[in-house]
Amino acid sequence: MTSTLARRAGAELVGTAFLLMAVIGSGIAAVRLSPDDTGLQLLQNSVVTGAALVALILALQPVSAAFNPVVTLVERAFGSLGNRETAALLAAQVAGGMLGAVLANLMFDLDAVSIATRDRSGGGLWLAEAVATFGLVLVIFGGLRSGRPETVAFAVGGYITAAYWFTSSTSFANPAVTLARMLSDTFTGIAPSSVAMFVLMQLVGAGLAAIVVRALYPEAARSLPVERSAR
Amino acid sequence: MTSTLARRAGAELVGTAFLLMAVIGSGIAAVRLSPDDTGLQLLQNSVVTGAALVALILALQPVSAAFNPVVTLVERAFGSLGNRETAALLAAQVAGGMLGAVLANLMFDLDAVSIATRDRSGGGLWLAEAVATFGLVLVIFGGLRSGRPETVAFAVGGYITAAYWFTSSTSFANPAVTLARMLSDTFTGIAPSSVAMFVLMQLVGAGLAAIVVRALYPEAARSLPVERSAR
Amino acid sequence: MTSTLARRAGAELVGTAFLLMAVIGSGIAAVRLSPDDTGLQLLQNSVVTGAALVALILALQPVSAAFNPVVTLVERAFGSLGNRETAALLAAQVAGGMLGAVLANLMFDLDAVSIATRDRSGGGLWLAEAVATFGLVLVIFGGLRSGRPETVAFAVGGYITAAYWFTSSTSFANPAVTLARMLSDTFTGIAPSSVAMFVLMQLVGAGLAAIVVRALYPEAARSLPVERSAR
Amino acid sequence: MTSTLARRAGAELVGTAFLLMAVIGSGIAAVRLSPDDTGLQLLQNSVVTGAALVALILALQPVSAAFNPVVTLVERAFGSLGNRETAALLAAQVAGGMLGAVLANLMFDLDAVSIATRDRSGGGLWLAEAVATFGLVLVIFGGLRSGRPETVAFAVGGYITAAYWFTSSTSFANPAVTLARMLSDTFTGIAPSSVAMFVLMQLVGAGLAAIVVRALYPEAARSLPVERSAR
Numbered sequence: 001m002t003s004t005l006a007r008r009a010g011a012e013l014v015g016t017a018f019l020l021m022a023v024i025g026s027g028i029a030a031v032r033l034s035p036d037d038t039g040l041q042l043l044q045n046s047v048v049t050g051a052a053l054v055a056l057i058l059a060l061q062p063v064s065a066a067f068n069p070v071v072t073l074v075e076r077a078f079g080s081l082g083n084r085e086t087a088a089l090l091a092a093q094v095a096g097g098m099l100g101a102v103l104a105n106l107m108f109d110l111d112a113v114s115i116a117t118r119d120r121s122g123g124g125l126w127l128a129e130a131v132a133t134f135g136l137v138l139v140i141f142g143g144l145r146s147g148r149p150e151t152v153a154f155a156v157g158g159y160i161t162a163a164y165w166f167t168s169s170t171s172f173a174n175p176a177v178t179l180a181r182m183l184s185d186t187f188t189g190i191a192p193s194s195v196a197m198f199v200l201m202q203l204v205g206a207g208l209a210a211i212v213v214r215a216l217y218p219e220a221a222r223s224l225p226v227e228r229s230a231r
Numbered sequence: 232m233t234s235t236l237a238r239r240a241g242a243e244l245v246g247t248a249f250l251l252m253a254v255i256g257s258g259i260a261a262v263r264l265s266p267d268d269t270g271l272q273l274l275q276n277s278v279v280t281g282a283a284l285v286a287l288i289l290a291l292q293p294v295s296a297a298f299n300p301v302v303t304l305v306e307r308a309f310g311s312l313g314n315r316e317t318a319a320l321l322a323a324q325v326a327g328g329m330l331g332a333v334l335a336n337l338m339f340d341l342d343a344v345s346i347a348t349r350d351r352s353g354g355g356l357w358l359a360e361a362v363a364t365f366g367l368v369l370v371i372f373g374g375l376r377s378g379r380p381e382t383v384a385f386a387v388g389g390y391i392t393a394a395y396w397f398t399s400s401t402s403f404a405n406p407a408v409t410l411a412r413m414l415s416d417t418f419t420g421i422a423p424s425s426v427a428m429f430v431l432m433q434l435v436g437a438g439l440a441a442i443v444v445r446a447l448y449p450e451a452a453r454s455l456p457v458e459r460s461a462r
Numbered sequence: 463m464t465s466t467l468a469r470r471a472g473a474e475l476v477g478t479a480f481l482l483m484a485v486i487g488s489g490i491a492a493v494r495l496s497p498d499d500t501g502l503q504l505l506q507n508s509v510v511t512g513a514a515l516v517a518l519i520l521a522l523q524p525v526s527a528a529f530n531p532v533v534t535l536v537e538r539a540f541g542s543l544g545n546r547e548t549a550a551l552l553a554a555q556v557a558g559g560m561l562g563a564v565l566a567n568l569m570f571d572l573d574a575v576s577i578a579t580r581d582r583s584g585g586g587l588w589l590a591e592a593v594a595t596f597g598l599v600l601v602i603f604g605g606l607r608s609g610r611p612e613t614v615a616f617a618v619g620g621y622i623t624a625a626y627w628f629t630s631s632t633s634f635a636n637p638a639v640t641l642a643r644m645l646s647d648t649f650t651g652i653a654p655s656s657v658a659m660f661v662l663m664q665l666v667g668a669g670l671a672a673i674v675v676r677a678l679y680p681e682a683a684r685s686l687p688v689e690r691s692a693r
Numbered sequence: 694m695t696s697t698l699a700r701r702a703g704a705e706l707v708g709t710a711f712l713l714m715a716v717i718g719s720g721i722a723a724v725r726l727s728p729d730d731t732g733l734q735l736l737q738n739s740v741v742t743g744a745a746l747v748a749l750i751l752a753l754q755p756v757s758a759a760f761n762p763v764v765t766l767v768e769r770a771f772g773s774l775g776n777r778e779t780a781a782l783l784a785a786q787v788a789g790g791m792l793g794a795v796l797a798n799l800m801f802d803l804d805a806v807s808i809a810t811r812d813r814s815g816g817g818l819w820l821a822e823a824v825a826t827f828g829l830v831l832v833i834f835g836g837l838r839s840g841r842p843e844t845v846a847f848a849v850g851g852y853i854t855a856a857y858w859f860t861s862s863t864s865f866a867n868p869a870v871t872l873a874r875m876l877s878d879t880f881t882g883i884a885p886s887s888v889a890m891f892v893l894m895q896l897v898g899a900g901l902a903a904i905v906v907r908a909l910y911p912e913a914a915r916s917l918p919v920e921r922s923a924r
Contacts, residue, residue: 007909014905018828025859034732039265043275044736048858050282051743055852058844059835063909103824107861109817124340131334135249135286142290151289151381153844157851158388159286165279166256168338212245216238216294270496274506281513355571362565366480366517373521382520382612389619390517393510397487399569443476447469447525501727505737512744586802593796597711597748604752613751613843620850621748624741628718630800674707678700678756 008064009088013096015060016067020100020180021107022052027187028108041187042164050161057153065152068174069093070206074137077210078220090176097180105184116182116189120169126201128167133205135159136173138213145217175199239295240319244327246291247298251331251411252338253283258418259339272418273395281392288384296383299405300324301437305368308441309451321407328411336415347413347420351400357432359398364436366390367404369444376448406430470526471550475558477522478529482562482642483569484514489649490570503649504626512623519615527614530636531555532668536599539672540682552638559642567646578644578651582631588663590629595667597621598635600675607679637661701757702781706789708749709760713793713873714800715745720880721801734880735857743854750846758846761867762786763899767830770903771913783869790873798877809875809882813862819894821860826898828852829866831906838910868892 026048030041057065066072069090076086102112139159143152163171172178172190178198181190190198257279261272288296297303300321307317333343370390374383394402403409403421409429412421421429488510492503519527528534531552538548564574601621605614625633634640634652640660643652652660719741723734750758759765762783769779795805832852836845856864865871865883871891874883883891 007911010905011909014831014909021824022855022859025861026855029735029858029861030732032732033735034730036730037265037267037271039261039263039271039275040730040732040736042260042264043271043278044732044858047278047736047740048855051851052855052859053851055832055848055855058841058848058851059832060909062835062839062841103820104859107817107821107824107859109815109861122340124338127334128338131252131338138245139286139290142293146293148289148293148381150841150844151384154385154847155286155289158282158284158289162253162257162279162283162286165260165275166253166283166335166338168256168260168340212241216242216245216291218238268496268498268502270492270494270502270506273491273495274502274509278509353571355569358565359569362483362569369476370517370521373524377524379520379524379612382615385616386517386520389513389515389520393484393488393514393517396491396506396510397484397514397566397569399487399491399571443472447473447476447522449469499727499729499733501723501725501733501737504722504726505733505740509740584802586800589796590800593714593800600707601748601752604755608755610751610755610843613846616847617748617751620744620746620751624715624719624745624748627722627737627741628715628745628797628800630718630722630802674703678704678707678753680700 005085005088008085009092011060011063011065012067012089012092013099015056015065016093016096016176017100017103018056019049019052019067020097020177021104022049023177024101024104024181024184024186024188025107028104028110028184031187042170045188046161046164049164050157053160054153054157057156061149061153064089067093067176068136069176070133070137070174070202071140074141074206074210093176094179097176098183101180101183110184110186113183114185116185116191118185118189119191120194121197125169126197128169129172129198129201130205130208132163132167132169132171132173133202134209134212135163137206137209141209141213142217145213145220169198172198173202173205175202178202236316236319239316240323242291242294242296243298243320243323244330246287246296247324247327247407248331248334249287250280250283250298251328251408252335253280254408255332255335255412255415255417255419256338259335259341259415262418273401276419277392277395280395281388284391285384285388288387292380292384295320298324298407299367300407301364301368301405301433302371305372305437305441324407325410328407329414332411332414341415341417344414345416347416347422349416349420350422351425352428356400357428359400360403360429360432361436361439363394363398363400363402363404364433365440365443366394368437368440372440372444373448376444376451400429403429404433404436406433409433467547467550470547471554473522473525473527474529474551474554475561477518477527478555478558478638479562479565480518481511481514481529482559482639483566484511485639486563486566486643486646486648486650487569490566490572490646493649504632507650508623508626511626512619515622516615516619519618523611523615526551529555529638530598531638532595532599532636532664533602536603536668536672555638556641559638560645563642563645572646572648575645576647578647578653580647580651581653582656583659587631588659590631591634591660591663592667592670594625594629594631594633594635595664596671596674597625599668599671603671603675604679607675607682631660634660635664635667637664640664698778698781701778702785704753704756704758705760705782705785706792708753708758709786709789709869710793710796711749712742712745712760713790713870714797715742716870717794717797717874717877717879717881718800721797721803721877724880735863738881739854739857742857743850746853747846747850750849754842754846757782760786760789760869761829762869763826763830763867763895764833767834767899767903786869787872790869791876794873794876803877803879806876807878809878809884811878811882812884813887814890818862819890821862822865822891822894823898823901825856825860825862825864825866826895827902827905828856830899830902834902834906835910838906838913862891865891866895866898868895871895
């Protein structure tokens with residue numbers, strides 16, 4: 001692995017780990033501290049996740065800040081990543097997500113891993129995951145392909161805070177996040193049996209979004225990948 | 232329709248659809264999750280709508296990001312849009328809003344369409360819609376006419392989050408949003424019989440704001456329309 | 463009055479009116495919608511006021527966006543405003559604040575004016591007003607004197623949201639706001655008998671801050687007044 | 694002390710004082726106003742702290758805006774500060790934090806100083822402090838070393854709002870903050886017996902982060918210290 005690719009994979013690992021800590025950790029804290037109002041729990045969870053994404057993308061974007069396999073796959077489809085780079089970044093995202101789940105559990109004095117039991121399935125939820133991922137990909141590549149990568153952190157932070165609420169699935173919209181959320185049987189967990197359909201719908205939503213992005217922004221302002229585009 | 236106009240109409244359709252999903256979807260979720268406190272519901276609804284607007288305007292502004300017929304009409308009045316373009320964008324906004332309402336309903340396992348029954352009328356509310364739209368137009372064109380389109384996403388997001396609260400009507404401030412909110416008999420719905428006065432007051436507020444904007448910013452920093460001004 | 467000064471006074475009037483609508487209107491809504499938790503009311507009120515300030519300063523800063531007599535007086539002390547301009551802007555701020563209070567009352571179907579009865583006095587509160595205004599002046603002029611006026615909207619929005627909470631007075635920090643809040647006997651009202659000490663402490667805090675600002679930023683990056691510095 | 698160093702120490706003192714007022718003051722207000730929901734208290738506390746950090750860093754960064762001994766120590770390790778400067782800034786941060794704690798107490802009509810009695814210890818919390826400080830240092834120096842200091846205020850504000858929730862310790866992540874929070878026996882207080890381990894874990898987290906930052910950003914975009922890098 002080249003030094004540059006190692007740095008990029010490292011940024012994806014660290015960033016995705018913190019993203020999962022934000023998602024899972026704030027979910028645990030929300031349920032402990034506001035036990036009587038699920039809406040207040042979700043408000044805490046969604047504001048925290050959005051705020052963490054602003055910080056993480058701002059901090060890591062000049063190296064690599066997708067934190068999401070579907071984003072990396074769309075970049076591959078757009079030709080700004082090669083196969084070897086794509087594989088390394090995907091692996092880093094999945095590993096980072098799992099690391100984050102474990103750290104969140106440990107910080108709150110839970111077992112390092114507990115398999116989630118919360119079933120998340122049904123037509124409304126599956127539609128919601130496709131819609132949620134469609135919007136996320138639109139928001140990210142709208143900024144990137146118009147040559148304004150400095151807007152992406154704020155767009156993603158705002159979008160995810162909102163999508164937790166306006167999609168019935170609470171907008172996982174990220175296969176690495178979905179996999180890692182199997183590892184904590186807490187507020188934000190997802191039962192393994194619900195994962196495949198979530199990931200499938202995320203891929204569908206991302207694929208549709210890539211078509212729309214290419215139609216809306218037929219010429220990319222820069223041919224650089226996300227990782228380099230902030231400079 | 233030229234390719235450019237098609238892209239612009241497409242961005243208005245997609246963006247307005249997501250705006251309506253944010254408004255209606257988060258309203259449904261808020262009532263389900265925080266059933267005991269209307270204020271908490273409105274906090275969730277208003278933060279989500281503002282956050283979604285930041286994301287959507289950042290993502291789509293280089294193509295087109297009015298999402299609101301009164302904004303497009305003020306652009307027409309300022310001479311930055313022709314009649315044919317104006318008609319296409321208005322149609323896309325109305326269609327997009329309705330699409331968003333339907334998607335929101337479906338994601339939450341409701342009927343695709345249910346006509347809202349919530350009456351919203353009275354002198355205070357009508358004044359509020361005029362004030363709300365006045366402020367929204369001021370905020371948008373203050374940024375555009377001073378040559379700082381990159382500020383508009385944050386200004387609109389902040390403004391709408393606030394105006395949900397400081398106007399008694401919860402600040403619809405948008406005819407496409409008003410029409411679409413007829414199609415979901417949920418927290419954010421509006422009965423058809425209340426729509427005409429809301430839209431009328433929105434037009435009054437926007438018209439007054441256009442006069443004030445022209446007085447405050449007598450020379451537009453750029454003559455480009457919203458759609459192109461972000462570059 | 464020159465055309466430029468008329469525009470600047472107009473921007474102060476409109477902006478301060480919307481600021482007061484945000485403060486008073488959201489306070490009325492908060493009490494009606496979340497009657498059981500004063501903290502939730504203040505969260506709503508503070509987030510709304512901060513969000514509105516971001517929007518209003520972004521929209522009006524190229525013309526004039528102090529919305530606060532102590533800010534205008536510090537500009538006068540720093541030599542970037544003449545006496546005639548200062549007087550016109552102060553008058554516009556006070557008039558705009560009162561207009562905003564009346565509009566807020568009317569939107570919520572209250573009498574146009576009701577004199578507030580809420581006593582706000584005591585050593586802790588007076589200290590708090592001096593601290594709050596000190597911080598506000600520091601935050602505004604830190605951005606302006608370092609030549610980064612585009613940061614001021616976000617700094618002020620963040621500061622005021624926070625200062626509602628960390629000062630025991632809920633941070634009026636603005637004589638025009640203080641005067642106007644006499645005119646609504648609601649959540650954010652202040653009894654006339656409490657006004658003089660609040661304004662006095664605001665002037666003390668602002669004066670101390672002006673000294674500190676000059677020490678920290680001995681050379682202003684630009685000699686332009688707030689009104690012009692955004693361009 | 695040179696004039697420049699005096700200004701920098703002054704900015705650290707004032708900024709850290711306001712940071713501690715934000716932390717402690719909003720904690721006092723939250724408990725008084727929302728006595729029945731600890732989660733709502735933490736939401737108020739975390740949003741306020743994040744918003745205050747955005748404002749304070751934007752206002753003071755061109756002079757000095759670390760407000761945190763571990764940040765200053767990492768700068769020393771990276772060679773952008775000398776020993777004398779480091780010592781002066783650390784002293785200013787500690788003194789400013791204590792001043793802020795006293796002012797917060799006085800504004801809320803409490804004794805100027807009351808020693809906190811709240812025990813904060815245990816493996817989960819200690820891990821959390823290391824994680825929290827690791828992330829904070831990553832976020833700050835990610836922005837600085839990539840030559841984008843103007844992003845740091847938003848990244849830190851977002852990060853701290855989030856980290857209050859996703860770390861079980863509520864993310865002190867700052868030795869000056871930790872010391873000062875001994876001086877107020879209120880919501881955000883920490884018993885003196887818990888301080889040493891918190892500070893130790895903060896130093897561990899910061900040290901690890903410095904290694905990662907250097908790996909991710911091997912060449913600093915600018916050799917300037919935080920204090921000067923905003924220009």
